[in-house]
Amino acid sequence: MNTALRVRLAQFPQDMDVVARLCWNYRANLAGLGPIMVEILDRFYPTETYGALIASLPQKHARPKGSILLIETAKDVIGCGMIQPMNGDDAEIKRVYIEDAAQGLGAGKQLSNALIAQALADGYKRILLDTSKISTAAQGLYESLGFKKRGPYSEMPADMIEVLVFYEFEL
Numbered sequence: 001m002n003t004a005l006r007v008r009l010a011q012f013p014q015d016m017d018v019v020a021r022l023c024w025n026y027r028a029n030l031a032g033l034g035p036i037m038v039e040i041l042d043r044f045y046p047t048e049t050y051g052a053l054i055a056s057l058p059q060k061h062a063r064p065k066g067s068i069l070l071i072e073t074a075k076d077v078i079g080c081g082m083i084q085p086m087n088g089d090d091a092e093i094k095r096v097y098i099e100d101a102a103q104g105l106g107a108g109k110q111l112s113n114a115l116i117a118q119a120l121a122d123g124y125k126r127i128l129l130d131t132s133k134i135s136t137a138a139q140g141l142y143e144s145l146g147f148k149k150r151g152p153y154s155e156m157p158a159d160m161i162e163v164l165v166f167y168e169f170e171l
Contacts, residue, residue: 003073003105007114010068010080012058019068022080023054026097033134036163044160060084065091067118071098071111078102081115086128090153091119093129096138108141116145120171127169128153134163142167 010019027050031038045053053060061068065085070077079098083091093115098107119127129147131138143149147167 018077089125091124130164
């Protein structure tokens, strides 16, 4: 299928509803990975807490050093990814998600490349991210783009470390 995809910066407040929809779908996708992910979501991102996080995304990922990128077809926004500043040199990629109906279009790779390009343009020297050990497709994508496995880059409970894979990308 040859579907034209376009990546763009989210604009607020006009894109807030679509960003919220994608983030809730992302959370549901994580919950679908199994009981351990449901337990982690319930402990660290219960519904009310996650709703507050979504409401704060325009501030957490604000320009000039953060960003929320959307990927869309001519008809609909099909995914998102976010850059969150960690310090002057490091950025973290968060909530990369492509709708199930858009799988197989190359959207994940195009969005990930756009996130890398944005982080480079914003002056970062390194990108950090984590993904679920169960998400082998995401791991394959990140590794194909040049991300290297590493240990945790922030403090977190041991049971979280057991279910995540950590990556870095030198810019």
